[in-house]
Structure formats: C-alpha cells, structure tokens
Ligand code: 3PG
C-alpha cells in the first residue's frame with residue numbers, strides 16, 4: 001500500500017505555476033564550430049547560463065546516472081525521461097538484458113519457453129535494430145540470443161534487420177551486417193539454417209513511434225511477414241551496399257533476401273516464433289501491436305500468420321504489450337507525476353508527436369494514459385510526416401511554446417511540462433546548418449514559456465534529457481574531430497555523453513532558493529525531488545536528493 005501523501009516543504013510555498021521545460025538533445029560542450037548550440041543564437045539559454053551562478057548548473061545525463069550499463073553509454077530519451085520523472089535510477093533495459101543473458105535466466109523465463117515450443121516445427125524470427133548503439137538494442141545481445149536459441153533447439157532462424165546510422169555513425173551498417181553474416185555462417189556450419197531474411201533503414205522501415213506514420217511499420221510488415229519489398233537481393237551485405245548509393249543507413253528502403261528462384265527466404269508463417277530484440281519501447285510498440293492485436297486496423301496486414309510472439313522486454317506496462325517477453329522491464333513505480341497528481345498538482349504536458357510519449361509515457365515510467373484525467377491534460381501537436389527534420393528544423397517548437405504559454409496563462413495548471421525536440425531530432429540528421437536553426441527555434445520556445453511564467457508570477461525549470469546538438473562530429477580522445485579514409489569529416493548523428501544544464505528561476509521562486517553544492521554528481525534523477533520542492537512538497541525518502549536548498553539572506 002503506497003502512501004501517496006507528500007509532506008509539506010518546511011519553507012517553500014504551494015500553488016506557484018511551474019513550467020518544466022525539457023530541451024531534447026541539448027548538452028554542454030566546448031564552444032567550437034561543431035557545437036550547434038554555441039553557433040546558434042540562443043539568447044534565452046545564454047542568459048540563464050550567465051545569470052546567477054547558484055541558479056544554473058550541469059547535471060549528469062548518461063551512463064550509470066541514468067541506469068545504463070557503463071559510463072561509455074551515451075544518454076537517451078527513454079532513460080533520461082524515466083530518470084527525470086521517477087526521481088530514482090533504475091537498472092534499464094540494456095542492463096537487465098545483459099544480466100539475463102549472462103546468467104542464462106533469459107532462457108528459463110516464461111517468454112523463452114513460450115516461443116521455444118515452436119522450434120521443433122517452425123522458424124524463429126528475430127526482428128530489431130542492428131548496431132551497437134545501446135539505445136534500442138545491442139549487437140552483442142543479438143549474438144548471444146542467436147547462440148542461446150540455437151543451442152536450445154532453434155533449427156531454422158531468420159533475422160530481419162533494421163539498419164541504424166542514428167545511434168552510431170552513418171555507414172557503419174555494412175560492418176554490422178558483415179559481422180552478423182559471419183555469425184550466421186557459423187551457425188549454418190553447425191547445422192542451423194540461419195539467414196538474414198529482410199531489412200531496411202530504421203527510420204523508413206518498422207521503427208516509427210507514437211503512431212506518427214503507420215506506413216513505416218507497414219513497409220516492414222510487408223517485407224518481414226509477407227516477404228514482399230521493392231528490392232530483392234541474394235545477400236544482405238550486397239543489399240546494404242547497393243541501397244546506400246541512394247540513401248543513408250537510417251533511411252534504406254525495405255528489401256528481402258531471395259533464393260535462386262527469386263523467392264523470399266524468410267517470410268513469417270503459421271507456427272513460427274517471433275522475437276523483437278529491441279529492449280527500448282517507443283519504436284517497437286507499433287510493430288508489437290501489429291503482431292499481437294487481433295482487431296488491428298492501422299493498415300491492411302494482408303497476411304496474419306498464427307505465431308508465438310515475445311518482445312525482448314514488455315514495452316508498455318499499462319497495455320501489457322506484448323503479453324510475452326524474455327526479460328522483465330524495470331519496475332518504474334511511484335513516479336513523481338503520480339505523486340503530484342495525488343497531492344492535487346494539476347498537470348499539463350505537451351510536445352509534438354515524435355516526442356509526445358517522452359513527456360508522458362517515458363515520464364510516467366513507460367506507462368501510457370493518465371493517472372487521473374481530471375487532474376491532467378496531455379496535448380500532442382502532430383509532427384510533420386514523411387520528411388527528415390533538417391528540411392523543417394523549426395519543427396513545432398513555436399506551437400509547443402504557444403500551447404504551454406496558453407496553459408500557463410489559463411492558470412488551470414500547477415505544472416506545465418514540455419519537451420522541445422529540435423536539438424535532438426535535427427541533430428540526428430547530421431545536418432549542422434539545420435541543427436543551428438533548430439537550436440535557435442528551441443531557444444525561442446523557451447523564451448515564450450518563460451515570458452508567460454513572468455506574467456503569472458511562476459517558476460521555471462529548464463533542463464535537457466541528454467546531449468546531441470552540442471557536438472556534431474566524432475572526435476578522438478583529446479577532442480579533435482576525426483576524418484574517414486577519404487578525408488571526410490565524420491559527422492556524429494548520435495547522442496553524446498555530455499552533461500546537460502539545469503536552470504531555475506522566475507518571479508515565483510522563493511528568496512534564498514539556490515542549487516546546493518553538496519551534490520556535485522547530481523543527475524537527471526535528482527530533478528524530480530527538486531521539482532517537488534518547488535511545488536511545496538518534500539520528495540519521498542528513496543528519491544535521489546533534491547538539487548536545491550533554501551538559505552536565509
Ligand atoms: C531515436 O530513437 O530517435 C534515437 O535512437 C534516440 O533518440 P531519443 O533517445 O532522443 O529519442
């Protein structure tokens with residue numbers, strides 16, 4: 001039985017409107033030409049940084065501070081928003097899968113048992129992101145799973161790959177496919193009929209999120225399930241090399257591998273087992289629905305084979321989707337959002353589609369829906385569909401700013417929470433000029449929200465979930481940009497391991513509130529307790545400590 005009542009903060013008042021702004025992909029890094037935040041005109045964020053030193057600081061947003069396996073793991077939006085919302089650090093999917101594979105427990109669980117009953121007569125299909133990015137999946141986990149499943153009776157295996165180039169360098173897909181091919185060749189030597197069956201770039205095939213564009217999932221379905229795609233190849237290395245002539249890794253068109261009779265080698269059939277091997281939820285939920293829901297109507301699946309399906313993890317705790325999974329997800333309970341709603345804090349959350357679930361679903365511990373619809377309002381602004389965001393780098397920043405402003409001025413809410421996506425979504429395209437425009441637009445949205453806070457006498461908290469736009473090149477250990485063999489600058493499309501800023505302020509901020517200096521290692525998980533304080537409450541005991549203190553002047 002959870003006791004939801006939070007203790008009153010000894011000095012800080014309740015009832016101040018608080019704007020909680022998360023800039024996606026906005027880290028802190030040395031100023032140079034590849035730091036788009038530095039290059040862009042960002043007067044609002046600059047003034048926060050140059051303002052009172054006790055109201056701006058950096059916090060950790062990668063590695064162990066957000067529950068990832070190692071300090072080399074860059075931050076990402078899932079673990080970042082989980083930490084921001086939950087106020088504690090949970091071992092995340094990446095780590096839980098590592099542990100389950102290392103101990104072998106993954107093969108003892110209900111999920112593996114469920115799918116392994118198909119091994120005798122059917123094929124095991126593995127669908128997921130092929131890279132070592134560690135954000136959605138990891139190659140070494142796939143390799144262990146291939147080995148483990150074949151040792152436990154899988155005789156026919158088909159891998160449906162999604163190429164990355166977003167959490168790893170563009171062009172790295174070729175090497176990952178070669179590695180996988182050599183693993184599968186070894187399995188074949190041992191009598192397992194193991195092959196790559198289909199593929200496509202993650203942003204064009206399968207890995208859409210938050211129902212932005214179901215066509216993406218349909219393209220994958222046609223290749224993976226029906227064995228149909230516009231491009232047919234005899235092997236996957238050749239496929240990726242050829243298709244890269246006209247597209248980058250993220251956007252490769254769908255292809256299927258065919259035999260000498262031009263017949264697809266691995267469509268999904270009745271009696272087969274399917275595992276989606278991504279541990280991260282957002283970009284697997286849509287495929288999981290297509291695989292699992294009887295009454296699915298988002299596109300015409302044409303063929304609906306009777307399969308046994310398991311996710312690497314359960315992706316949505318509220319929807320219990322999928323019903324079968326190999327590893328239990330982190331049990332992110334008692335999030336700050338749930339506490340605050342129980343304590344009467346009326347909440348508004350908003351972003352555009354591509355980040356909407358970040359400030360709602362991830363924020364609330366991978367749980368969809370409201371805690372209490374009477375206390376909460378979540379607004380989604382439709383994202384542009386079918387473009388790469390370097391084409392429209394301003395995205396919907398202004399619209400998000402306006403919605404937040406209106407929510408603040410309405411005085412109907414105590415917390416107005418937004419995610420401003422530009423730095424991240426445009427940063428992932430690797431287009432430096434566009435990312436500069438993106439950062440400026442994000443800064444303007446922040447200004448709009450802070451101006452509204454000034455009007456109502458409220459408080460603002462501005463932070464970010466992880467780095468991205470502050471560093472757009474791959475560097476050596478001493479920070480020098482790296483070039484590839486042909487002398488081309490190696491553009492970094494991925495996130496970074498940099499810390500992120502957090503700033504507090506506004507006319508409603510009580511006198512004497514400042515950042516403590518005894519939590520130097522503070523990270524994203526310390527933000528929830530901080531925000532609870534600013535709403536006039538003390539955080540639960542097991543939350544990471546608040547970043548602020550109140551001193552008498
Ligand atoms: C993506 O899914 O777009 C990237 O892999 C990670 O980006 P995000 O963590 O910022 O969503």
Ligand code: CO
Nearest residue numbers: 025424428495
């Ligand atoms: Co990102």
